[in-house]
Amino acid sequence: MTQPTPSQWSLLPDEPDEPVAPDPLVQAASAALRSRDGHFYELTGQVNQPGEPQAGISERWKRFFAAGGAAGWQELSAKALRVQRRVLDDGASYNVHSDAPPLPGEGAPLARHWPLELLPMLIEPDEWREIEAGIVQRARLLGAVMADTYGERRLLKEGLLPASLVMAHPQYLRAMHGAKPPGGVHLHVLSFDLTRCADGLWWVVGQRTQAASGLGYVLENRLIIAQQFPEAFRQMAVQRIAASYRDMMQSLMRLSPAGERSRVALLTPGPRNETYFEQAFLARYLGVTLVEGADLTVRADKVYLKTLAGLERVHVLLRRVDDTWLDPLELRPDSILGVPGLLQAARAGEVVIANAPGAGWLESPGLTAFWPSVAESLFGEELKLPAIQSWWCGEESAWRTLRPRLAEFVVVATFSSSSTTHHFTPIVAAELSDEALRDLAERIDADPTAYTLQARVKPTKQPVWVRGALEPRVAVLRVFAMTDGQGGWTVLPGGLARVAPKRDPLADAWLSIQRGSLSADTWVMTDGEVDATTLLAPRLQAADLRDVHWTVTSRAAENLFWLGRYTER
Known part of the structure; x- marks a missing residue:
């Protein structure tokens, strides 16, 4: 067998019966390896410093590419095209809004196809255990802070949190002070944005506490990318994610006043919202009703869904509406996204709202410096994951x-x-x-x-497949934590990676799908047993459709009526 040159060896699987040709794809990949800018590079598994020898590909990426054999390299461009075709077939999109105020009669968002990168982010089991432990600790911390701030306010009285920051935040809702949600749980689903810095450690760069968007896109990414690399997915023992969604639903049922008989709905701002596709996709996957504010009403502190058959009780609301828009009766009177009386229903404990109204202030980056002292005061612990x-x-x-x-x-x-x-x-x-x-x-x-x-930090760089070559791009990983409803937390073994679309100084500070970032699947490998749980529905037959009880909301029925009438004209 011909020995490969240094520019070839690191990205080629061992093929003893085939000579190694100077493939242009391999040369392009090797050029990507020579990036020496002080960032941690996921492809090499280390920081590439200026003046240091060129690093080889890491073991995890060797296993990934070896699973496809020698022909795998030749197929990457074709796989990338199949990914884009699948995104189009699924209708996966993200609504992009302009920062400029809309003109009268204008302002509709631009729906662009979901930007999905071919190569996943790979995380080893030991590495994931450290991330998981740190995320669980921070989720416990935020839950305790939320309960204290809307309860005794000890942290404010003792000066561990600045009252001028907390109380001045527009998303701190005074109307919810003293409210005790079902089970005493304020936070149900949280997300944390992480990146690996030059020291090789994962750092927290942000958190989302009021509506942790991304769970639907995590599903979409996994379903598409796992099909492109089935051998690698199986051989690398990638942990499945369906069990996390199942456990999330079970925890919400556990907290609901109606238990397992609860009706769950996902409250969406509507089709103009930037993540409307994932909201609809997630609702379908979980088997819950997708509703807008106009579909709901509050009677005697209880939330009901308005249907053609009459009012039907709603016990759990997964919300994607931000805090200040939830209730026009007590918050923004100009809101048409919320439900009048919803805060009173929450205070009465008649509905589980995930997450509880008033959680948005926890997202403030101004609080970052205070979390270590708060954790020490509440738990006597140091935070396991550092923050920027x-x-x-x-x-x-x-x-x-x-x-x-x-x-x-x-x-x-x-x-x-x-x-x-x-x-x-x-x-x-x-x-x-x-x-x-x-x-x-x-x-x-x-x-x-x-x-x-x-x-300023140097975020990790993820390899992306661009025009037939590997290029290193800055990346941030969003991971999700879910409560079990009994004081514990679990972390979904995966996440939503966001990757810069180009080399840009601002990307070191901020990555946003609104600004054109790409997304990538995240594979967490396990050294234990791979969970085989699935929530995907089997292929429906005609008999199955006859047995389904369809709930038609009054708003949808009215829209269908006028559609039919104007079509007839």
């Missing part, structure tokens, strides 16, 4: 000290929906001119509480 260093400018001493060094940081909004920082895009201060930097400092001086400074 952050400084809330509302702390006068912090802003006064860091102001001369503003160019070293990324500036982000403290409050996601404040009037000051509405549609505020994170700013990499080092990329600004001197004049723009002075203007930014003056802007922060005018309202320091609205801004938070974050340290």
